[in-house]
Amino acid sequence: MFHLSDLKMSVCVEEEEDRAEPPGSICLSMNSDWSKQDPPVFSSEPGPSDTKERKRSHVSVKKQPTCCVWCQDVLKDPVSTSCGHWFCRRCITSYWDQSASPGDSSCPQCGVNVGLQEVLDEHKISLRRRCEHVTEGSDGTGSGGTGSDGTGSDGTGSGTLLNRIYTELYITEGQSEEVNTQHEVRQLETAYKKKTFSETPIRCCDIFKASPDQQRRIRVVLTNGVAGVGKTFSVQKFTLDWAEGSENQDVSLLVLLSFRELNLIRDEQYSLLRLLHVFHPTLQKVTAEKLAVCKLLFIFDGLDESRLSLDFNNHEVVSDVTQKSSVSVLLTNLIQGKLLPSALVWITSRPAAANQIPPSCVDRVTEVRGFTDVQKEEYFRRRFSDEDLYSRIISHIKTSRSLHIMCLIPVFCWITATVLDHMLTTDQRGELPKTLTDMYSHFLLVQTKRKKQKYHEGRETSPQELTEADREVLLKLGRLAFEHLETGNIMFYQEDLERCGLNVTEASVYSGVCTEIFRRESVIFQKTVYCFVHLSVQEFLAAVYMFHCYTNWNTKVVKDFLRDLRYNSDTSLDDFLRRAMVKSLDSKKWPPGPVCSLPSWPLSEVQPETLSRPAGSDRQQARNHPESHQQPEGDEQC
Ligand SMILES: Nc1ncnc2c1ncn2[C@@H]1O[C@H](COP(=O)(O)OP(=O)(O)OP(=O)(O)O)[C@@H](O)[C@H]1O
Numbered sequence: 203m204f205h206l207s208d209l210k211m212s213v214c215v216e217e218e219e220d221r222a223e224p225p226g227s228i229c230l231s232m233n234s235d236w237s238k239q240d241p242p243v244f245s246s247e248p249g250p251s252d253t254k255e256r257k258r259s260h261v262s263v264k265k266q267p268t269c270c271v272w273c274q275d276v277l278k279d280p281v282s283t284s285c286g287h288w289f290c291r292r293c294i295t296s297y298w299d300q301s302a303s304p305g306d307s308s309c310p311q312c313g314v315n316v317g318l319q320e321v322l323d324e325h326k327i328s329l330r331r332r333c334e335h336v337t338e339g340s341d342g343t344g345s346g347g348t349g350s351d352g353t354g355s356d357g358t359g360s361g362t363l364l365n366r367i368y369t370e371l372y373i374t375e376g377q378s379e380e381v382n383t384q385h386e387v388r389q390l391e392t393a394y395k396k397k398t399f400s401e402t403p404i405r406c407c408d409i410f411k412a413s414p415d416q417q418r419r420i421r422v423v424l425t426n427g428v429a430g431v432g433k434t435f436s437v438q439k440f441t442l443d444w445a446e447g448s449e450n451q452d453v454s455l456l457v458l459l460s461f462r463e464l465n466l467i468r469d470e471q472y473s474l475l476r477l478l479h480v481f482h483p484t485l486q487k488v489t490a491e492k493l494a495v496c497k498l499l500f501i502f503d504g505l506d507e508s509r510l511s512l513d514f515n516n517h518e519v520v521s522d523v524t525q526k527s528s529v530s531v532l533l534t535n536l537i538q539g540k541l542l543p544s545a546l547v548w549i550t551s552r553p554a555a556a557n558q559i560p561p562s563c564v565d566r567v568t569e570v571r572g573f574t575d576v577q578k579e580e581y582f583r584r585r586f587s588d589e590d591l592y593s594r595i596i597s598h599i600k601t602s603r604s605l606h607i608m609c610l611i612p613v614f615c616w617i618t619a620t621v622l623d624h625m626l627t628t629d630q631r632g633e634l635p636k637t638l639t640d641m642y643s644h645f646l647l648v649q650t651k652r653k654k655q656k657y658h659e660g661r662e663t664s665p666q667e668l669t670e671a672d673r674e675v676l677l678k679l680g681r682l683a684f685e686h687l688e689t690g691n692i693m694f695y696q697e698d699l700e701r702c703g704l705n706v707t708e709a710s711v712y713s714g715v716c717t718e719i720f721r722r723e724s725v726i727f728q729k730t731v732y733c734f735v736h737l738s739v740q741e742f743l744a745a746v747y748m749f750h751c752y753t754n755w756n757t758k759v760v761k762d763f764l765r766d767l768r769y770n771s772d773t774s775l776d777d778f779l780r781r782a783m784v785k786s787l788d789s790k791k792w793p794p795g796p797v798c799s800l801p802s803w804p805l806s807e808v809q810p811e812t813l814s815r816p817a818g819s820d821r822q823q824a825r826n827h828p829e830s831h832q833q834p835e836g837d838e839q840c
Contacts, residue, residue, distance in 0.1 A: 271311045272297060286451065287311040312454075313495040321487050322455055322496070328484040329458065330445035333438045336364045368439050369581040371432045371612070372571040373409075373425070374401045404568055406436045407449040410499075410546055420565045422537060425550045427570030429738055430613025433550040434460075436570060437503050440548075453546070455496040457482060461508035462693065462733075464529050468510050474523045474532050474541060490523050498545035500536065505551035505558060507692060512558050514538065537563050572610040581615050586623070595622045602636040613738060614638075617645050624648045642742040646676060678703045680747030683740040688763070692740065694732045752778050 270277050272293040279291040287309055289297075297310045410420050427433045441458050443449035450456075459481055467480075475493065478485050510530040520527050520535040523542065527535075535541040537549070537559065549559060553569075561567075573581060579596060586592040599605050599618065608614040621644040625634060635644045650672050668676070682702040686694065699705070734740040751759040752775070761769050764781050773781075 308495070312497075318488070318492045318495070321485065321492075325455065325482065325484045326445045326447075328482070329441055329456065332458075333442040333445065334364055336362055336367070336435070336438065364435075364438060364442055367584055368435065369573065369577055369584060369612070371406065371436060372574050372577065373404050373406060373436070373568055374571060375404055375413075375566065375568050376401075406440050407443055409440065409548065409566075409568060410450070418565065421539065421545075422547045422559075422564050423549070423566045423568060424556060424559055424564045425548065425568045425570060426553045426556050427550070427572075428611065429552055430611045431570045431572045432612045433570055434503055435612065437501050437548070437550060441501065450499075453497050453499045455485075455488075455493075456499045456501065457485075458501045458503070460503040461505055461510070462503075464502075464533075465507070465509040465693065468529055470529070471526045472529060472532065473526045474520075474536070476526075477529070477532065493523055493542075498542060499548065500545055501548045501550075502533070503550050505549055506555035508555070508558070509690070514560050514563070539563075573612060573615065578609050578615065581612065582619060585619050591623070591626060594626060595619070598622060598634050604638065605636055605641070608638060614641075617641055621645050621648055624651075642739070645739075646742075650676075675704070676743070677747060677750055680743040680750065682743075683734065684744035684747040684763075687740060687744045692733050692737060699732065748782065 266277070266280060266282075267288050268276060269288075270280075270290045270293050271287050272289050275290070277288060277290055280288055281291050281294060282288045289310070294310065409423050409425070412418065412420050425433060425436070437458065440449070441456060444451070444453060444456050457478060459477075463481060467477075472480070475488075475490055478488065478493075510528075510533065512530050512534055514534050514537075516531060516534065518527065518531050518535075520531055520541050532541065536545065537547055551558075556567075578599075582592055582595055582599075586595065595618075599609055605618065609618060618641060621635060621641060625644070625648075635641045647668070650668065679702075682694065682698065682704065685702070686692065686698070734743070748760065748763060750756075751763075755771055757769070757771055760778070764785060766781055769778075769781070
C-alpha cells in the first residue's frame with residue numbers, strides 16, 4: 203500500500219551530462235518504491251523534448267506562465283512539476299516542507315504525485331505504442347498492394363502508421379434519428395439524399411469540450427455510428443493524440459478498453475482497479491489512493507459487440523475501486539457516476555445497440571457520419587501518391603452511385619482502395635467491380651491471390667478463378683461466420699475453427715486467407731482468439747455460406763435460418779432472398795451490416811455467384827444428384 207509519508211524527498215541538481223532537460227533542471231530523488239525508476243524531472247524551462255522516450259511522454263509542454271500557481275505572484279526562479287504546473291522554487295519547497303505528510307511530493311495544484319507521474323508517463327508510452335500502428339483490417343504487409351504508398355508497411359512490420367492514413371471524419375452532435383435500427387445502407391442513402399452534412403462538426407479531440415452555449419460539464423459521451431464508419435479509429439486517434447501530448451492534457455490517465463476484450467471476463471469477479479491492472483499492465487503500480495488523485499478518462503469501444511448484460515436497474519452499488527463485482531456492475535456504476543464520479547466516460551456503439559445506455563446517464567450524444575465527399579477524396583489522396591492511379595480510382599467510384607454512396611463509410615473506402623489498387627496495378631482485364639457484392643467478392647479474391655503469391659502456391663490463377671481448395675476454405679470460413687453471427691459472436695477460439703473443419707496450423711500456413719481474413723487478437727489470459735478483420739467481412743462470408751446452402755439444397759440449414767416452415771426445395775431465389783432480407787431487417791440483436799443489406803439494393807445488382815456457383819447450375823446439379831438433398835449439415839457441403 204502506498205502512503206505519501208513513505209516518500210522522502212529532496213531537491214537536487216541533475217548531472218550535466220545525463221541531463222535531458224536544459225541546464226538548470228532540478229530533479230527529485232525519493233526514498234520509495236518509485237525511486238527505483240528514473241527520477242522525475244522538474245524542468246526550469248519548457249520546450250519540446252524528443253531525445254528521450256521518457257521525456258516525450260511528459261505532459262504537453264505548455265508555454266511558461268508568468269505567475270506562480272501557488273503565490274500568484276511573478277514567477278521567481280521558476281520550476282515546473284512534470285504534471286505541467288509552474289512554481290517559484292521557494293514556494294514549492296516551502297509547501298513541501300510544511301506539508302502535513304512528511305515527504306509529500308504531490309503537486310500543490312493538481313495533487314498529482316511526482317512518482318505517480320512517472321507511471322502515468324510509462325502508460326502514455328505504452329498507449330502510444332499500441333495506437334500509433336493500425337492493422338487497417340489486414341495484416342502488417344499493408345493492404346494497399348504495389349501501387350499504394352500510403353498504406354504499406356512502415357518498415358516495422360507491425361502495420362500502418364495511424365497518423366499517416368488517418369483522415370478527418372465528419373462527427374456531429376446528437377443523433378440523426380432516435381435509436382435507428384434501420385438498415386445501415388438505407389441510413390446512409392437517406393443521409394446522402396438529405397444532404398444532412400450541414401451541422402457544425404465536432405472534432406474528435408473535442409468530444410468532451412462543451413460548446414459555448416453549454417454550461418454543464420460533459421462527463422459521459424456516447425458516440426454512435428454505423429459499421430465501419432470509424433468509431434474505433436476515432437478512439438485510437440483520440441488516444442494517440444493524448445499519449446503524444448498534443449490534446450486533452452488535462453486528463454491525467456486514459457484507460458482504453460473494448461467491449462470485445464471485456465467479454466472475455468464477463469463471468470468473472472473483478473475490482474475496477476484489478477481490471478485496470480490486467481488490461482493495462484503498465485498501471486500495475488497504481489493504487490486506489492493514486493487513482494483518486496488522477497483525472498480519469500475511460501473509453502469503452504464497441505458496445506454493439508458487448509456480451510455483458512448491462513442492467514441499469516440493478517441496485518448493487520460499487521463505489522470503491524477495490525470492491526469486486528461483475529464487469530457489468532462495475533460498468534453501470536461507473537457510467538452512472540457511483541464509482542469514480544469525476545471520471546469521464548466515452549462509449550462508442552453502432553446505433554441499434556446504443557439504447558443499452560439510458561439517456562439520463564449520457565451528457566452528450568455524438569454521431570460519426572463517415573467521410574464527406576471532400577474527406578473521401580482526401581482519404582484516397584493519402585493512400586495513392588500516384589496521381590494517375592488516384593484519378594482513375596476516384597473517377598471509377600464516381601461512375602457508380604452505390605459505390606460513391608458507400609464510400610461514405612471508411613471501411614468501404616479501404617476495401618475499394620485495396621481491390622481497385624490491385625486490379626489497376628496488375629495485369630487484370632475485365633470490368634472493375636461496381637456493386638457491394640462484387641466489391642466484397644473481389645476483396646476475398648484479392649486476398650486469396652495474395653496468399654498464393656506469398657506462399658508460391660500452385661499455378662497462377664486469374665483473379666476470377668478459385669481452386670476447389672480455395673472454395674472449400676472460404677466456405678468453411680463462411681460457415682464459421684454464419685454460425686457465430688447467428689449467436690452474436692465475433693470472437694473465435696481454436697475449437698470453434700476446428701468445429702467448422704478449419705485446422706489452425708493449416709490455417710496459419712493458409713495465411714493468405716487466414717492472416718488476411720483473421721487477425722490474432724492480443725492474447726489475454728494466454729488464450730489466442732480470432733476474429734474476422736471486420737464484422738462486415740464476417741457478414742459477407744455468412745451471406746455467401748447461406749447462398750451456397752440454398753444453391754446446394756441444404757434445406758435444413760436454410761430452414762433453420764429462416765425459421766420458415768413454408769421454405770422448401772422449390773423456393774425460388776427471389777423468394778429466398780426476400781425472406782432472408784425480412785429476417786435480417788427484423789433482427790434486433792445484430793442490425794445487419796453492409797453485406798446483409800444486399801437485398802436492399804436492386805436485386806439485379808446482386809451477383810453472389812462470384813464465390814458460389816450460379817443458382818441455376820447448382821440447383822440443376824442437385825437435381826441430377828439427389829443424394830445432395832440428404833446432406834443434413836453444412837460441413838459436408840463445405
Ligand atoms: N478516419 C479514418 N481514416 C482512415 N481510415 C479509416 C478512418 N476510419 C476508419 N477507417 C478505415 O475503416 C476501417 C474500419 O474503421 P473502424 O474499425 O474504426 O470502424 P467502426 O466504426 O469501429 O466499425 P464497427 O462498428 O464495425 O466496429 C478501418 O480499419 C480503416 O481501414
